[in-house]
Every structure is written in structure tokens, then in C-alpha cells.
Amino acid sequence: MSETRYAPARGRRTPRGAVRAATAVAVVLAVAAGGSYAAGIGPFDRGADAPDPAAAAQARAFLADWSAGRLPSAAGRTTRPESAERVLRSxxxxxxxxxxxxxAERVREADDGTVSxxxxxxxxIEGLGTWTYTSAVPVREQQDGSWKVDWKLSVVHPxxxxxxxxxxxxxxxxxxxxTDRDGTSLSEGRHPSLTPVLARLRGGAGAEPRGAVHLVDRATGKVERTEAAFGGEAGPSPAGPVRTTLDAEWQSAAEKALGEAGGKNAALVALRIDDGEILALANSPATGFNRAAxxxxxxxxxxKIVTSAALLLKGAVAPDDTVDCPKYLTVGKEFHNVETSEHRGATFREDFTESCNTAFISLRGKLxxxxxxxxxxxxxxxxxxxxIGxxxxxxxxxVPADETEKAASMIGQGRIQANPLIMASVTATAVSGTFRQPSLTPGNEDTTTTRPLPREVVGHLRDMLRATVTDGTADVLSGLPGEIGAKTGTAxxxxxxxxxGWLVAHRGDVAVACVVEEGVTGGGSAGPVLRSLLSSAPADPS
Structure with a gap:
């Protein structure tokens, strides 16, 4: 298997047989639902009068830990760990x-020696929306020469x-x-993974749940000001059930399948290829953040489905062209394949089925x-x-900032961001040739503008996806009924x-996608989840 991890050019080896390094191509720290981040070099480059880079690194690490939910670790980077953990958690x-x-923005240094x-x-905020504000992380040098976040309540919010x-x-x-597409009632008890979705939908199709974050006096509870308000003016009370595109049987099968993720954070989406209607949307843990969408x-x-489409559209490569797959390729930093595998003299089709990073990166100049x-x-x-509703x-x-980031983008790394909903839709588009906006409720506005893929490109993509199951890294799905095509991913x-770990697949009129956080490999973590789903899900719904 050749799922990729890309690593620095140093010959250092880390546990689990792969080198892991923060991507040195972005100038912004972007920490999101998957807990990922890129450590920038631009604004944090140290000039003659610039702050110690260890100070900025400590601040970025604090933000990364906070975002990923590693609150003890975040608190441990502060001058008052117990207080910091308690406040962050509450x-x-x-x-x-x-x-x-x-x-994170550009680092600043104050006159008192504090780096900010x-x-x-x-x-x-669950069921309401996103509260956006700005603050700053102050970092102060300690007596032992180390840097720590100078903890105060205003770090969390000014x-x-x-x-x-x-x-x-x-x-x-x-x-x-x-209800589902056939009128079957959906509930948190029967489908716990829908908890955040149902809370949103019960406000009415198109209606926004309403609420606010208030700043209040700790002693009296008096509201001092409204920091964020969600939802518009209260309208008339909605009536009647909210009908969705979900299929109760597919949803149950999806929630059961996530049990194969071994307790890790995970999410999956199943949708119809011919119209984009979402059949199942499941998350683990069930009542947490809606990772799937x-x-x-x-x-x-x-x-690499999208990268392959771009190369095929341009005529830059054909499936039977020889595109060598070496163990290593250096583009500013060293990239390699999982287990440093190689496939000398491989065709582009084989590069796809074996998920060869170095081959795809070698084609970056074609785009x-x-x-x-x-x-x-x-x-x-x-x-x-x-x-979507x-x-x-x-x-x-x-747009990549440099050649190293462009190389990473060819294999779905760098600053490219997606989720299971997006990748299920990408798979559906690849095998049908036409993008159809996914939907969870009927009658949603569609403001997208796309063009269909040429029939020849669709044919090549379908062939390569099928070969990945029969002869490549997605063989975990082989033996299941139906002509399944798939692509694994390790991010x-x-x-x-x-x-x-990632896996996307299609069978009949259904496309599916699954991510398992810290799953190590796609076939080994997301593979059992989608095998369970496709083994137990009913026939394609009408």
C-alpha cells in the first residue's frame, strides 16, 4: 500500500513508521474540527529584532491543543495550569x-518583554451558529529560559x-x-447520531433556531451586553413534520457501522448519485460536533480523484502512461509513500490504485x-x-504558496480542506460526470454553477476506482456484492x-465517504466502517 505521509528531508524516523511534521508552507494557523493545523513560517520568521520563535511556537501549540480538545495539554503550557484547564473546560x-x-495572526512583542x-x-455553538471574536495569547519567558502562556481570563475572551x-x-x-424520505419518524433515541441535526431541523424547514451569548455580571446575573445573537426575528409557529431526504434504514446501518471505528472520532455520509439527496449522515460520538457536514x-x-480529473481533463496523462513511483521525492522537503513503498515503471492507473504519492507529486508541473x-x-x-438544509x-x-505546498496539494494535503459530505459528493460527481448539490431537505436553493466532466474522463475515473478495489488499496471492499469502486486516503x-484514515466508495446509485480521526490508514480504519455499511444497507432507495 502506498498511502502517503509526507515528511521532512531529515532521515529521522518516528513511531509507527512514519515521520510527522507540521506543514511549513502556510503563514496562518488553521485549527479545525479534525484538530489539524499548519505552522506558518512567513510572519513567524525571526529577523534581527523579531521575538524568539519559541515564544510564538508555544502560543500556536496552546491554540492547537485548545482547538483539538486537549485541554490538559493546553493548560500545561500556561503559568497557571489548574485554573486554565478549569476555565477552558467550563x-x-x-x-x-x-x-x-x-x-493565529502576526506575532507582536510588547515593551515589557511579553510576546503576544x-x-x-x-x-x-451547537444548534445555533458560529460566534466569532478576536483575542490574543500573551507568552512570557520563564526563569529557566522556557516560554509559557501568561494565563489570565482575557486569553479566552477579552x-x-x-x-x-x-x-x-x-x-x-x-x-x-x-421524518425520513418515506415519512418514518426520526428521533434521537433511534438515531442518536442525528442529535445535532434534529435540533436544527425542529425549528422548521428554513427557520433558524434563536439564541444569544450574553455578557453578564457574575454577582447579579444582569446582562451587560449581547456578544452574539443567532436567528432572525421570531416568526409564526411552524406546523407539520419536517421531511428530510434521509433513509431510516441507511441511517441505522451507518450508525451501526461507525461502531467499527473502535471508539475514535469518526463520521460518514451516504448520498444518492443521481440527485445528491443525503441518505445517511452519522457521527461518532453521536451527540457531538457534526463532523460529517x-x-x-x-x-x-x-x-487524488480530483487531481486525476484535472490531469485527465488537460490531457497531461493517460491511464496507461508510465509514471514512475519512487520511494522518495524531494520538493522543498521529502515526500514518501507509506512504508516507503515504490513501484518502478508503474502506469498512472497503478499509481492511482496503489495511491502513490511520489508519482502524483511528480506531475505537479503539468498543472x-x-x-x-x-x-x-x-x-x-x-x-x-x-x-443543503x-x-x-x-x-x-x-492557491499554493510555493512548490512544496503545490506538491502537498496534489495528494490532498497542504491547506486543502474537506469533510465526508464533500468527498461523498466528489465521488458521486466523478462517477456520474455531473455535480449535484447535496441536500438533506427538499427544495433548497442551488446557487452553484458547474460544468459536466467529459464522458471519457468519467470512464477513466470509474475504471481506476474499480481497479482500486480489485487490485489496489481498497481491497477491504472486495467480495461485496455489486460493482464497487473506491479510493483510500491517509491524511x-x-x-x-x-x-x-479515509475511504470513499460508490455502488449503484449511492456514494459514501468516511473519515476516522487518528485512524492511521484509510484501509485499516475507515475500511471496516464502509464494509459494514455496504454489507448491511438496504438496496438503493427510490
Whole structure:
């Protein structure tokens, strides 16, 4: 198997047989639902009068730990660990905050020797929306020469203090029944993974749940100001059930299948290829953040579907062309394949089925810097605004900052971001040729504009996806009924975390995608999940 981890050129070897390093291509720290981040070099480069880079590194590590939910580790980087952990925990739990997205800005140095790293916080509040604000992480040098976050309440939010705190107030909305496509009632008891989705839908199709984050006096509880408000003006009480595109049987099969993730954070989506209707949307843990539709992950080698489409569209390569797959390839840093495998004299089809990173990276010169993002947007709808019936993250494919990042982008790393909803849709588009906006409720507005893939390109993609099951890294799905095509993916996260495992597949009129956080490999972690789903799911629904 040749799923990729890309590593620095140093010959250092880390546990689990792969080198993991923070990507030195972005100038912004972007920590998201999958807990991933990229450590930038631009604004943190040390000039003659610049702050000690260890100070900025400590601030970035604190933000990364906080975002990923590693609160003891985040608190341990501060001058008051016990107080910091207690406050961070009560802040996120008390305000129903999921995975924060924390974006670091340019480092600053104060006259008193404190180094400050401003950041933008995007706090997803369950069932309401995202609270966005700015704050800063002050870091002070300790007597032993190390740097620690100078802990104070204002690190969390500038207005948090010993006399004022935040309170989340929700407005109750009339409880409404939510049903699947056939009118079967959906509930948290029968389908616990739908808990965050059902809470959103019960406000009514198109209605926004209402609530606010208030700054209140700690002693009296008096509201001092409203920090964030969610939902519009209260309208008439909705009536009747909310009908979704979900299929109760597929949803049950999806939730059962996530049991194969071994207790790790995971998510999957199943949708119809011919119209984009979502049949199942499941998360583990069931009542937590909606990773399936709102997560932000590097898609790893599953993204080679889009990269292959871009190369085939341009005529830059054909499936039977020889594209060598060496163990290593250096583009600013050393890239290699999982277990440093190689396939000398391999065809492009074999590079795809064996998920050879070095072969794909060697073709980067065939595409312009903007071309991969343009193809993703124009043919696959990635990065356009989707209206699926609930909030969703619709992907990002930034223009690479340099050749190293361009190389990483070819294999779904760098700053490319996706989630299972996006990758299920990418798979559906690849095998049908036409992007169809995914939907969870009927009648959603569609503002996307895309073009169909040429029939020849679709044929090649279908052939390569099928070969990946019969002869490649997705053989975990071989032997199942139906003509299944698939693509595995392994995505690097951070120096402290194992890789995320990915698998996308299609069978009949259904496309599926699964991510398992810290699953190490796609076939080994997401593979059993999708095998369970496709083994127990019913026939394609009408």
C-alpha cells in the first residue's frame, strides 16, 4: 500500500513508521474540527529584532491543543495550569461550543518583554451558529529560559474577567416531528447520531433556531451586553413534520457501522448519485460536533480523484502512461509513500490504485498553480456555497504558496480542506460526470454553477476506482456484492496526532465517504466502517 505521509528531508524516523511534521508552507494557523493545523513560517520568521520563535511556537501549540480538545495539554503550557484547564473546560461546556477554529495572526512583542499572538476565534455553538471574536495569547519567558502562556481570563475572551462571564440563552422553539424520505419518524433515541441535526431541523424547514451569548455580571446575573445573537426575528409557529431526504434504514446501518471505528472520532455520509439527496449522515460520538457536514479535514489521497480529473481533463496523462513511483521525492522537503513503498515503471492507473504519492507529486508541473482549485470548483462544486438544509462547510482549495505546498496539494494535503459530505459528493460527481448539490431537505436553493466532466474522463475515473478495489488499496471492499469502486486516503494531521484514515466508495446509485480521526490508514480504519455499511444497507432507495 502506498498511502502517503509526507515528511521532512531529515532521515529521522518516528513511531509507527512514519515521520510527522507540521506543514511549513502556510503563514496562518488553521485549527479545525479534525484538530489539524499548519505552522506558518512567513510572519513567524525571526529577523534581527523579531521575538524568539519559541515564544510564538508555544502560543500556536496552546491554540492547537485548545482547538483539538486537549485541554490538559493546553493548560500545561500556561503559568497557571489548574485554573486554565478549569476555565477552558467550563467555557466550552457551558456555552455548548464544539471544536473551535482558531486562526493565529502576526506575532507582536510588547515593551515589557511579553510576546503576544493575536488570534481569531470561531466558536461553533451547537444548534445555533458560529460566534466569532478576536483575542490574543500573551507568552512570557520563564526563569529557566522556557516560554509559557501568561494565563489570565482575557486569553479566552477579552471581556471575560473576575466580575463578568458569559451565558448562553436559547429561545425554545415548538418541537416538530422530523421524518425520513418515506415519512418514518426520526428521533434521537433511534438515531442518536442525528442529535445535532434534529435540533436544527425542529425549528422548521428554513427557520433558524434563536439564541444569544450574553455578557453578564457574575454577582447579579444582569446582562451587560449581547456578544452574539443567532436567528432572525421570531416568526409564526411552524406546523407539520419536517421531511428530510434521509433513509431510516441507511441511517441505522451507518450508525451501526461507525461502531467499527473502535471508539475514535469518526463520521460518514451516504448520498444518492443521481440527485445528491443525503441518505445517511452519522457521527461518532453521536451527540457531538457534526463532523460529517461541518468538519474541516485534509482529505489525503481521496483527493487524488480530483487531481486525476484535472490531469485527465488537460490531457497531461493517460491511464496507461508510465509514471514512475519512487520511494522518495524531494520538493522543498521529502515526500514518501507509506512504508516507503515504490513501484518502478508503474502506469498512472497503478499509481492511482496503489495511491502513490511520489508519482502524483511528480506531475505537479503539468498543472498551473490555480488549476487544481479551478477544477475542484468548476466541475465538483467544491468551495462554492452549498445550501443543503443545515449549516455545512463546503470545502477550500487555496492557491499554493510555493512548490512544496503545490506538491502537498496534489495528494490532498497542504491547506486543502474537506469533510465526508464533500468527498461523498466528489465521488458521486466523478462517477456520474455531473455535480449535484447535496441536500438533506427538499427544495433548497442551488446557487452553484458547474460544468459536466467529459464522458471519457468519467470512464477513466470509474475504471481506476474499480481497479482500486480489485487490485489496489481498497481491497477491504472486495467480495461485496455489486460493482464497487473506491479510493483510500491517509491524511497527516499534526506532530502530536496519528494520521486520519479515509475511504470513499460508490455502488449503484449511492456514494459514501468516511473519515476516522487518528485512524492511521484509510484501509485499516475507515475500511471496516464502509464494509459494514455496504454489507448491511438496504438496496438503493427510490
Amino acid at each position: 467555557f466550552t461546556a457551558g456555552l455548548d461550543i464544539g471544536r473551535p477554529r482558531l486562526t 499572538v493575536p488570534f481569531t476565534a470561531r466558536m461553533p 471581556r471575560l474577567s473576575g466580575t463578568e462571564k458569559f451565558r448562553l440563552d436559547r429561545e425554545e422553539t415548538p418541537a416538530r416531528e422530523v 461541518s468538519g474541516t479535514y485534509a482529505p489525503g489521497s481521496t483527493w 498551473g498553480d490555480r488549476e487544481l482549485g479551478d477544477v475542484a470548483r468548476t466541475y465538483f462544486g467544491v468551495g462554492q456555497e452549498w445550501h 443545515i449549516p455545512s462547510y463546503d470545502g477550500s482549495v487555496p 497527516e494531521v499534526s506532530e502530536e496526532q496519528d494520521n486520519n
